[in-house]
Amino acid sequence: MLLIHMNKTIQNFNPVVGLEVHIELATKSKMFCGCPADHFGKKPNTQTCPVCLGLPGALPVPNKKAIEWCVILGLAFDCEINKESNFDRKHYFYPDLPKGYQISQYDDPFAHSGKFQMNNIHNVRVRRVHMEEDTAKLQHTEIDGKRVSLVDFNRSGVPLVELVTEPDFDNVDDVVTFLQELQRIVRYLGISEADMEKGSMRLEANLSLTPDGTLPGYKVELKNINSFRFLKKAMLYEIDRQREILTAGKKVIQETRGWDEEKSATFSQRVKEDAQDYRYFPDPDIPPIEITQLQITNYKLQIPELPQAKRERFEIDYKLPGDFIDILVSDKARADYFEGCVKLNNNYKAIADLIINKKFDEKYPEPAGLVKKLVELTNVEFSTQDETQSAVNLVIMDNQKPVEDYKNGKVNVIGYLIGMVQKRLEGKGNTKLIQDFLLKGLQK
Amino acid sequence: MIDRNLNKKLNIFLTLVDKPKAGIPIAIKDNFLTKGIRTTAASKLLNSFIPQYSATVVNKLEANGYSVVGKTNLDAWCHGSSTETSDFGPTLNPWNTDYLSGGSSGGSAAAVSAGIVDVAIGSETAGSIRGPAAWCGVVGVKPTYGRVSRYGVIAMGSSLDCPGVLAKDVVSATKVLKIISGNDPYDATSSNRETEDYELFLTGNVKGLKIGLIENYLLPEMEKEVVDKTLGAIEVLEKLGAIITRVKTLDPKYAIGVYTVVQRAEVSSNLARYDGIRYGNDRNYFGQEAKRRIMLGTHILSSGYQDQYYKKAEKIRTLFNKDFDKLFEGFDVLVGPTMPGPAPKVGVTKGQSMFGEMADVLAEPSAISGLPAVSIPCGFVRRLPIGLQIMGPQFSEGKILNVAYTYEQNHPKF
Numbered sequence: 001m002l003l004i005h006m007n008k009t010i011q012n013f014n015p016v017v018g019l020e021v022h023i024e025l026a027t028k029s030k031m032f033c034g035c036p037a038d039h040f041g042k043k044p045n046t047q048t049c050p051v052c053l054g055l056p057g058a059l060p061v062p063n064k065k066a067i068e069w070c071v072i073l074g075l076a077f078d079c080e081i082n083k084e085s086n087f088d089r090k091h092y093f094y095p096d097l098p099k100g101y102q103i104s105q106y107d108d109p110f111a112h113s114g115k116f117q118m119n120n121i122h123n124v125r126v127r128r129v130h131m132e133e134d135t136a137k138l139q140h141t142e143i144d145g146k147r148v149s150l151v152d153f154n155r156s157g158v159p160l161v162e163l164v165t166e167p168d169f170d171n172v173d174d175v176v177t178f179l180q181e182l183q184r185i186v187r188y189l190g191i192s193e194a195d196m197e198k199g200s201m202r203l204e205a206n207l208s209l210t211p212d213g214t215l216p217g218y219k220v221e222l223k224n225i226n227s228f229r230f231l232k233k234a235m236l237y238e239i240d241r242q243r244e245i246l247t248a249g250k251k252v253i254q255e256t257r258g259w260d261e262e263k264s265a266t267f268s269q270r271v272k273e274d275a276q277d278y279r280y281f282p283d284p285d286i287p288p289i290e291i292t293q294l295q296i297t298n299y300k301l302q303i304p305e306l307p308q309a310k311r312e313r314f315e316i317d318y319k320l321p322g323d324f325i326d327i328l329v330s331d332k333a334r335a336d337y338f339e340g341c342v343k344l345n346n347n348y349k350a351i352a353d354l355i356i357n358k359k360f361d362e363k364y365p366e367p368a369g370l371v372k373k374l375v376e377l378t379n380v381e382f383s384t385q386d387e388t389q390s391a392v393n394l395v396i397m398d399n400q401k402p403v404e405d406y407k408n409g410k411v412n413v414i415g416y417l418i419g420m421v422q423k424r425l426e427g428k429g430n431t432k433l434i435q436d437f438l439l440k441g442l443q444k
Numbered sequence: 445m446i447d448r449n450l451n452k453k454l455n456i457f458l459t460l461v462d463k464p465k466a467g468i469p470i471a472i473k474d475n476f477l478t479k480g481i482r483t484t485a486a487s488k489l490l491n492s493f494i495p496q497y498s499a500t501v502v503n504k505l506e507a508n509g510y511s512v513v514g515k516t517n518l519d520a521w522c523h524g525s526s527t528e529t530s531d532f533g534p535t536l537n538p539w540n541t542d543y544l545s546g547g548s549s550g551g552s553a554a555a556v557s558a559g560i561v562d563v564a565i566g567s568e569t570a571g572s573i574r575g576p577a578a579w580c581g582v583v584g585v586k587p588t589y590g591r592v593s594r595y596g597v598i599a600m601g602s603s604l605d606c607p608g609v610l611a612k613d614v615v616s617a618t619k620v621l622k623i624i625s626g627n628d629p630y631d632a633t634s635s636n637r638e639t640e641d642y643e644l645f646l647t648g649n650v651k652g653l654k655i656g657l658i659e660n661y662l663l664p665e666m667e668k669e670v671v672d673k674t675l676g677a678i679e680v681l682e683k684l685g686a687i688i689t690r691v692k693t694l695d696p697k698y699a700i701g702v703y704t705v706v707q708r709a710e711v712s713s714n715l716a717r718y719d720g721i722r723y724g725n726d727r728n729y730f731g732q733e734a735k736r737r738i739m740l741g742t743h744i745l746s747s748g749y750q751d752q753y754y755k756k757a758e759k760i761r762t763l764f765n766k767d768f769d770k771l772f773e774g775f776d777v778l779v780g781p782t783m784p785g786p787a788p789k790v791g792v793t794k795g796q797s798m799f800g801e802m803a804d805v806l807a808e809p810s811a812i813s814g815l816p817a818v819s820i821p822c823g824f825v826r827r828l829p830i831g832l833q834i835m836g837p838q839f840s841e842g843k844i845l846n847v848a849y850t851y852e853q854n855h856p857k858f
Contacts (some may be wrong), residue, residue: 054717056479057596061632100716279745284603
């Protein structure tokens with residue numbers, strides 16, 4: 001026994017992480033009824049109907065747009081699309097679940113077996129991308145001195161996509177890189193704001209440690225963490241916590257843990273003793289959904305150039321530094337703006353600089369505005385007022401004959417003199433400024 | 445005006461509408477939501493539930509000149525074939541109050557049978573329209589699954605539930621069926637197929653029609669008189685020119701298993717929403733039968749058991765579909781007795797948790813295959829009505845109604 005124990009203490013543990021990410025879709029209406037899907041900040045229970053309240057007799061009718069977007073997200077991750085998909089009922093009791101079950105997908109999700117590649121991280125396999133409905137929202141508060149839980153059904157039935165990866169991450173930086181890229185992809189596709197503050201993107205990381213690369217027999221679920229930064233901290237904390245437990249020869253408890261930012265520590269939320277039996281079965285209220293090859297072809301056409309492809313192209317086409325490309329590509333609107341400018345002027349680096357360091361894309365809503373300013377700025381840059389003044393002085397000194405002519409009334413020699421100044425300034429002077437300085441100098 | 449004494453004696457209505465709107469009176473089974481009118485599904489759990497919306501069927505009827513006069517009794521949550529599981533007591537048979545009206549649409553069948561209304565709305569999962577129609581001596585129509593919207597009907601077995609009609613005669617039933625049929629954007633399982641004008645099918649002519657008499661629906665344990673009356677009714681159709689051939693189907697007893705498993709699974713899921721948070725009453729208000737079904741259904745769907753119960757049942761369900769498909773290649777309609785016998789006595793279901801499944805054995809095969817069927821009175825056994833059922837392929841409502849109509853117009857006095 002002692003020997004085994006000592007063996008363990010010298011073992012090296014590496015993290016194994018798999019992700020489950022929920023994304024609320026920005027469709028007009030909810031997943032199974034006509035109520036508005038945009039629930040953030042709305043007066044509680046003002047966006048409900050028999051369907052999303054789960055009233056007796058109410059039936060779900062699936063939102064075609066939401067299904068389309070779910071499939072498109074799957075395609076963006078190179079998933080296979082099921083020709084026939086089903087909605088399933090996932091049963092559990094909770095006050096935020098009005099039907100006693102959540103309509104989700106189990107055996108036949110819309111998309112599965114995808115993958116994700118990015119230069120600087122390991123390949124990640126995407127297990128599935130499926131569609132479900134969001135739950136209502138509980139608000140724990142106090143009314144007349146009594147602690148109560150209120151239910152707001154505005155969120156009930158909002159379309160929710162869940163993307164699940166295989167446990168392919170072995171370090172926390174890759175996890176964050178992947179999640180940030182996922183957020184960008186979702187925004188590029190225009191299917192969600194993927195805003196973690198508003199809860200339209202929710203992160204869950206299943207983390208465990210392995211001594212030998214095989215999947216361990218437990219996992220700790222890090223949940224309800226609403227920023228990349230906190231998730232990273234929580235994962236790093238968990239790695240230390242679990243390593244300590246395993247090194248001491250103990251078992252890590254399989255549970256759900258949250259992140260306490262004040263204490264800078266994860267904390268236990270719920271211990272899962274047994275796997276919960278959700279009693280999934282195909283929802284008899286919703287016929288199987290067919291996705292044809294033609295639909296898939298059409299959906300593929302709707303997918304814009306995604307961040308990674310854009311980065312690679314920007315590198316080739318514009319030869320910008322990597323950090324410039326990253327910043328431009330991080331926001332599709334910004335990347336599009338940059339390319340709008342590039343069509344008018346080929347000073348790529350200067351344009352990128354104005355956007356990134358001077359936020360000119362905010363000052364000039366149209367790319368043409370930025371380019372106009374760029375031209376002005378680049379001129380001034382090469383010939384300052386002082387440079388212009390001294391060039392004008394030299395030209396007046398060196399060109400006695402034309403100066404005499406001008407003073408005798410031959411005003412059109414001014415053009416010749418401007419040309420001479422420009423020549424001295426290597427063509428980079430501001431013509432208006434040169435003219436002003438010349439006129440002043442000639443009056444002396 | 446409704447005869448309140450008669451209603452009290454038979455226990456037909458759970459709620460009577462105080463001042464019905466002007467229109468043709470119609471009774472509605474109390475599992476259909478009616479805006480502003482209490483809807484209980486005959487369970488005390490929903491004792492004080494006043495719906496905020498009406499079922500599509502109710503809306504369609506009201507838009508077509510019908511007026512809801514009351515909500516009829518049923519087995520609680522439709523769980524049964526007797527109305528004896530109702531938390532408000534059973535509805536008695538208008539022909540003899542010692543006997544049951546059947547169920548689950550017993551209140552609707554009795555309302556028509558007692559002459560209170562000409563037409564009532566019922567619903568069938570497997571036998572819940574045909575059974576009480578046969579036992580109360582009225583016409584019962586169970587349409588194709590998906591022909592009539594389920595929106596606003598308290599769900600029992602969602603893959604089986606069919607709203608339908610109980611009526612004093614085939615013409616009245618046909619008119620109402622036409623009104624309530626059709627696609628409903630609020631029900632994803634409702635068919636896009638255009639509704640036919642069923643009244644145009646009622647020609648009274650069955651000459652050359654190929655009718656399959658299902659031999660194995662004449663069960664060995666049946667009373668001789670039930671078999672004789674059934675065969676007598678078929679003879680009427682034969683004399684009118686229909687071609688009768690004896691056929692065999694897949695043993696209906698297998699349907700009992702399929703139906704029980706699928707329905708219990710769906711029941712356990714559909715009743716999950718009554719979790720004590722809404723509707724004022726908690727789960728203790730579920731009656732014995734509902735609790736039993738929730739437990740059995742939960743077990744059926746549990747991991748480790750789902751394959752051997754639910755998935756297996758779905759496979760056998762497919763076998764029934766194939767069996768019917770094959771039979772309808774050679775026949776226009778199939779006929780047989782609706783129920784194994786006439787109504788049993790009040791109290792018979794006590795301790796018999798499978799009473800309904802056994803009683804409805806002849807309705808279950810067509811129900812699990814989503815087929816339309818009509819039950820038409822075909823005489824009396826021991827002074828209690830019995831019914832002949834006519835089943836057709838999906839969406840053949842017009843055809844089966846015409847067979848029923850032709851029989852109704854031509855049978856000798858019972």
